[in-house]
Amino acid sequence: MAELARTDLFDLHVELGAKMVPFAGYEMPVQYPMGVMKEHLHCRAQAGLFDVGHMGQVILRPKGSMEALIAGFEAMMPVAVAGLPEGRQRYGLFTNDAGGIIDDLMFANRGDHLFVVVNAGCKVGDIAHMRAKLADVAEVEEQTDRALLALQGPGAEDAISGMIHAVMAMRFMDVITAHSVFGELWISRSGYTGEDGFEISVPNAGAVGLAKALLAHPAVAPIGLGARDSLRLEAGLCLYGHDMDEGVTPVEANLSWAIQKARRAGGDRSAGFPGADVILAQLADGPARLRVGLLPEGRAPMREGVELFDRAEGGAPVGRVTSGGFGPSVEAPIAMGYVPSTLAAIDTPLWGEVRGKRLPVTVAPLPFRPSTFKR
Amino acid sequence: MMKYTEDHEWLRVEGDLVVVGITEHAATQLGDVVFVELPEPETMVATGDEVVVIESVKAASDILAPVDGEIVEVNDKLSDSPGLVNEDPTGDAWFFKMKLDDLSVLDDFMSEDEYNDLIG
Numbered sequence: 336m337a338e339l340a341r342t343d344l345f346d347l348h349v350e351l352g353a354k355m356v357p358f359a360g361y362e363m364p365v366q367y368p369m370g371v372m373k374e375h376l377h378c379r380a381q382a383g384l385f386d387v388g389h390m391g392q393v394i395l396r397p398k399g400s401m402e403a404l405i406a407g408f409e410a411m412m413p414v415a416v417a418g419l420p421e422g423r424q425r426y427g428l429f430t431n432d433a434g435g436i437i438d439d440l441m442f443a444n445r446g447d448h449l450f451v452v453v454n455a456g457c458k459v460g461d462i463a464h465m466r467a468k469l470a471d472v473a474e475v476e477e478q479t480d481r482a483l484l485a486l487q488g489p490g491a492e493d494a495i496s497g498m499i500h501a502v503m504a505m506r507f508m509d510v511i512t513a514h515s516v517f518g519e520l521w522i523s524r525s526g527y528t529g530e531d532g533f534e535i536s537v538p539n540a541g542a543v544g545l546a547k548a549l550l551a552h553p554a555v556a557p558i559g560l561g562a563r564d565s566l567r568l569e570a571g572l573c574l575y576g577h578d579m580d581e582g583v584t585p586v587e588a589n590l591s592w593a594i595q596k597a598r599r600a601g602g603d604r605s606a607g608f609p610g611a612d613v614i615l616a617q618l619a620d621g622p623a624r625l626r627v628g629l630l631p632e633g634r635a636p637m638r639e640g641v642e643l644f645d646r647a648e649g650g651a652p653v654g655r656v657t658s659g660g661f662g663p664s665v666e667a668p669i670a671m672g673y674v675p676s677t678l679a680a681i682d683t684p685l686w687g688e689v690r691g692k693r694l695p696v697t698v699a700p701l702p703f704r705p706s707t708f709k710r
Numbered sequence: 711m712m713k714y715t716e717d718h719e720w721l722r723v724e725g726d727l728v729v730v731g732i733t734e735h736a737a738t739q740l741g742d743v744v745f746v747e748l749p750e751p752e753t754m755v756a757t758g759d760e761v762v763v764i765e766s767v768k769a770a771s772d773i774l775a776p777v778d779g780e781i782v783e784v785n786d787k788l789s790d791s792p793g794l795v796n797e798d799p800t801g802d803a804w805f806f807k808m809k810l811d812d813l814s815v816l817d818d819f820m821s822e823d824e825y826n827d828l829i830g
């Protein structure tokens with residue numbers, strides 16, 4: 336196995352007492368001494384600081400016009416890129432010719448370029464994919480000289496606004512450039528916890544200083560990947576490689592909300608993306624299966640891989656849990672998984688097989704906990 | 711006096727019964743416990759049988775029967791309050807009590823000092 340990479344904050348994690356684990360080719364903090372449960376609750380109650388520097392930060396710089404870049408990027412996704420105003424960010428999905436999801440991502444219009452953040456585990460492939468598809472219209476520049484921090488939770492704005500006043504005027508999915516003693520910051524009001532908060536791209540040289548400055552705020556605690564996972568699960572957000580992959584379409588993954596009208600049948604820029612025939616047909620007729628929320632009865636968690644049945648005994652599995660665990664804020668086990676659309680209605684009773692026993696589980700609305708974005 | 715297994719269980723003699731739980735070290739390693747599945751009382755078990763399932767925020771783990779014998783009592787409190795395993799692993803959060811034919815089998819297990827050497 337290749338040697339694990341480290342983010343700029345590695346030494347700080349160790350200093351803070353983190354337990355480091357391999358994740359997507361990086362040595363990352365899974366938890367700090369506070370522990371997963373308390374970290375999760377702290378983030379929901381106050382503010383949490385996450386190192387997400389393993390994710391890929393990419394600038395798409397137009398070789399010719401921004402319009403040509405935008406059209407080229409839009410041809411990679413069932414998502415509207417044209418029309419995204421400068422200073423705004425949007426959720427995107429690269430699809431393959433079968434309509435499957437290559438990766439999910441965030442992209443921002445930063446005036447004279449697009450800024451893209453992709454998953455750590457997919458970044459090598461994503462960058463190659465963008466270089467191939469955008470060869471004529473853009474330089475694809477991976478930002479290896481920048482770290483990425485996420486500051487999430489109800490106390491996030493207060494924790495950073497003393498340093499960067501401009502964040503107070505930002506709404507969910509706004510992006511700004513801010514100058515600081517830690518270098519030029521690219522800040523978005525977004526995240527992956529269901530909480531209000533920010534993702535902050537900072538030059539490597541300023542990363543530790545910025546992290547320490549934020550951690551100095553009494554509301555802010557460092558949060559590891561363990562709590563990041565339970566936070567995003569409660570927020571009903573997909574983890575790539577688990578809740579979605581190349582074998583699942585955005586419609587099946589219950590991400591149809593990410594497909595704007597312009598790209599759908601009858602829209603101005605309908606189709607013209609990989610897998611459009613499959614995806615548009617599923618939008619019209621409904622998909623055969625769907626990602627749903629699942630609330631197990633009792634306290635036993637139903638984790639990834641648990642098979643789902645439509646009866647308490649006998650029969651073949653009808654679906655599978657793709658993410659599951661305990662929701663510290665929900666105070667109960669929660670899960671997500673795929674079931675046939677005929678069994679996807681809220682409150683549909685199902686059974687999950689845990690250690691050879693069929694335990695009752697009910698289809699539930701997502702998210703499990705309302706998001707608190709500043710719209 | 712407590713005895714310890716290599717699977718990080720502690721055993722404590724209480725009259726003619728042996729009380730079984732997991733060590734502080736094990737509880738810390740597991741992380742926050744969110745679910746405990748206990749066996750039925752009056753179950754005969756053999757050494758190494760999986761008798762308890764513990765689920766933490768991270769993963770599921772089994773607790774194995776440390777000796778042959780009969781499980782005569784289980785700690786039902788853990789079903790409703792699995793977090794006790796983290797709060798008081800060597801006290802209130804015992805898992806089950808066993809009846810053994812011969813308590814002298816406990817002599818084979820580690821003393822506290824030996825266990826502390828094991829976990830370093």
